[in-house]
Amino acid sequence: MGAFLGLIPLGCIDEIDLDSKVPQESKLVIDGQLRAGNPSTLLVQVSRSIDFQETPTTNFVGGGSLKIMDDTGAEESVPEIEGGIFMRSFDASSAFEVRAGKAYKMVLELEGKVYESSFDTLYSVPKADSLSIGWERREVLNESENIIEQFFWKVFIHTPLVPENSPTVPNLRWDFTGVYRFVETPPTSPFVEQRSCYVPDKINIEEISILNREEPTTQQLTNYLVMEEPITHKVSSGYLLTVFQQSISDNAFQYWDKARQVISRSGGFLETPPGKIRGNIFQVDDPREEVLGLFYVSDVDTARILVRARDFPFGVLGFCPSAPTDAEIDETCRNCLLWPNSSYEQPPFWEP
């Protein structure tokens, strides 16, 4: 809706240097997630916030000790695998049980202070039926402020809202990862094989895709839009999209809903004002200390779909020329391993 401002002729958005700054001290950030699965994994990061106008980085704070506890009183320590990063897996044989219906919290001792989260309940997640792909053509402004056509691919999910093993409808959150195939230009020599690389891709990382459990009135979600991206060369030779459907508690939903509002601001008329996002972590001895971050637990279901060029009724060009050529072309088109993060290893679940 922020785009509504464009309705006003000559309305414009441009960068400025805002003189008005509010002095602020760096704050402690404790952020983590316990993901149920086999194995279940716990990841907690401890860091300090940075000035908003600094280049994004994470100032990890090491030296703490972390425990995970459930609502029955069971607890396990979590090792610090790197300064400020705590990680541990719990498999079926572990004494610490991670299962739906239980609530978990974390306790961190750092620099003589004790930080603790409130309990977060783990709900079962429904298993997604399938994913489907759609596309849309839109006119957008390019950087030169000329109107251009741009095509987007969209991902829809089809899923029940009630888990098989629980009557409780959870809030849902979707995260995404992707791998695309990068195909070299066919070599001019018939004796040289044309190679393909596979490139992991961070996708939709600036968006938060969530669903309030009170929103739908049916027990089935059909054609629910969870993500969209511009169509680029990445889908020309196949893009394996992995969707993590996660159950989250009401508390976690509210946190991510607020985070969604503050990270996608456009200054528009109808945009609600930003505010402070309060997580569920506090210092035991001084609850007034403002601690950023959230500790939450999720059950996770994974769905995948391989997006191909033939999913669209128009051609999608690859990055490299599709015919042999002796002309000067990008060197990655002769050697795809030069493409950042690429490898020859075909990921599992890739269905040719």
Add this chain to the structure above:
Amino acid sequence: MWKKPTWIFFTCLFLSIHLGFSQNDTLQVSLRIEDQTLEEILDALEQKYPITFLIASQDLPNQTFSYEFFQEPLRKVIAEILSPTEFGAIFYRAYAVVIGPKEEIEQDYSINYYSVLSEELNNKPEPTETQRIAVGKLELLKPDGRAFVTGRVQSRESQKVLESARVSLLESPFQIETNAQGVFQVNLPAGTHTFLIERIGYDSELVPVQVLSDGVLEITLSTKTYELETVVVEAESPEEILGSAQVGITRLSIEKIRKLPSFLGEVDVVRGLLLQPGISTVGEASNGFNVRGGTTDQNLTLQDGAVLFNTSHALGLFSSFNSDLVREVSLYKGNIPAEYGGRIASVLDVKLKTGSYNKWLLNGGIGPVSGRLSLEGPLIKDKTSLLLGLRSSYSDWILRRINNPDINNSSAFFLDGNLKLSHQVNESHQVSLSGYFSEDDFDFAQEFGFSYQSTAATAEWLGRFGPSWRSEFQLGFSQFESTQRDFTGNNASNWTTGVDYIRFKEKLFHSFSEVLAMSIGIEATLYQIAPGSIVPSTPTSLVTAGELEEVEGREAAIFSQIEWEPTPRLKFLGGIRLNSYQYLGPKAEKNFFLPEPRISMNFRINDRMALKGGYSRTSQFINQISQLDSPTPTNVWQLGNAFILPFQAHNSSVGLFRTSINATWESSIELYFRGIDVLYDYRDFAQLVMNPNLEEELVQGTGRAYGLELSIKKNTGSFTGWLSYTLSRTERSVPEINSGDWYPSNFDKTHDISWVSTYQFNRRHSVSMNFTFTTGRPTTIPVGSFQSASGLFIPDYSLRNQARIPDYHRLDLSYTLGRGYKRNRKFDTSWTFSLFNVYSRRNAYSVFFVQEPFRRSQAFRLSILGGIFPALTYNLTMR
């Protein structure tokens, strides 16, 4: 050469005949000229001979001429000099020659015309501002020598208009009574006349008036005898400015607003108000206005007595008042009279014209985004009149041409209409019916849209009973409904809210004596609010259809106000309003009794200076719930109840007012303080749409607003304008926000400066400018960020409103080409060319931050009107 005042120069544009033989025909002149302009030649003749040239144009040719004359008749010399030009001459008696365009010098002029011209030339060679105790201007005198005088009679003490005052001319049998607006009209020969004004309960007045042309005559009657006075043209009299005990009132003449530079050619009442001290807005295209630290919903807006819940079109780009129909705009920003209630900050009282009782008039105008048409005239001559107005936008063609796909796939439309029927029952009674509707509709890029409609109607009966009793009865209703539409996505829906309002009011006025008058009345209001209904608009929408229960409340008030003048220097205005408000559900009923004392006084220090002060208690039972920077018309209205208490405020102000003789200059300094006992702010991330428990999203606190307002105005002469400055703070304290510390409201602007100037070159040409500067409004900005375990960077925001967006300033210019010199009696036309935001400043409406992956975040400003907006508007009046 240009020593003659402009008003004299331009009289000659209307001359069209020669007087025939006159003494200047006998004047023999000798002159040698080499390469001189026409102006220089005429100047040389003036220097050398006892002759005066009256130049009727700013556009004398710049070309040079060479002549040699020896003992030639003046008439011949002038004819030869002017022959290569487009100019002609009229010889007037022995001493004046009028130079003007040839085509303009073709009309017939009456004897009375020349009589008046002669009188002015002989008796007032150099008029000054202080001598302008006349109606109209000589340069506007029509060829037939007659003038149409529109007079208005007011009470000197109360400033109220006086209906049924008898107006007579001593020199003729003419006699008429003022209408409900205190207005009378008379067509009479230009010249000196003596008006006799009589009104029961008031001293009769004999008013000598020098009528020069069409114009306005303001007459005040007093309940005590005093010397003849009252004729003021183009300015409020010192009495009007200094005499009233009413504090903090702003009156705007629609003619002044019309001369201001406008946005896209739309003459805008609200934009005119924003140039007054103490009145501000959140930003461009913001709905409504803020008065002395009040929110937009804390202003009661009345149009002919009907309450309007929305005062703007296109979400605030244009005001919803049709300027062609507006007669008077009054804003009570300080001490609100006891007869008004229901809002804590101000009352904007917009009075529409009454249609003419004796002639038909058609008005219209075309601008780049809208057109307007109005018609007025007698349905039954001198008995029943009609006023009809219509205004509509056609802005889509502009949107189509903007190089932005979202915009050129959008549409915006607004429409408003007014209908007013007035009927003079007899000498003492008048009834009127007034209706209004407006509609806004726009869609953005097939993604979302808005529509909202207002409907209002008022029936009014004004009566006079005996010599000292008057009655005003009003019955009105208004309705406002808005719909917000999401066309696409999982939330595709139509969300509708609305408010209905039925109101009855009866006010009786009684004058006990020359120094004591009282009004008493009763007002009852029924509020009905539809908090919201929502329906999904696409088959795939996840939105569930639902409707919140209708909410009702009623308000009854008794009010009384006394005006008392114990001494000639001291005047009191005291009143009380006793409010009884009842919330009727759907949740628990709740009753409130809220008395509101109001008092103000005027101490007249001397003839040119007065000290005024006042205090009032105000309360408000209906609020617009919004967490946006500026509320939109689609925000829901909420009645006070057991959980959301009525707002209450203490308002006080004191000011020193000064005028010059005849009120040419006017200055004031006012201090004000408003303390708000009860107000509500929203929690962070409040959910206000379709929420049956709004009170859970709101938090209660207190507020305060205080400031200093300075104003200096020049009201008469070729150069008019004003400079106003406001130094103010508007703050809130809510325990749940910013740890309970005082924090600035969204519309707190420390400094607010407006400079408005109009220069009237002559009757036809004028230029205006206004310059505005305000401190940037408060905003909440991110102060830090952190990375979540999932890799997402999340901003950490400051406490509420701890930063400010950049300061706002803007310069606007306009040029008006007024009615032509050729006085066509059927048509008057004018053109206005305006430049809005002359230096294309990109004033920020809001500031927001964007953090892209692996890059430092950057502040962006959103400018609503970020460029220069030229506009050309054509106006037409047809008689």
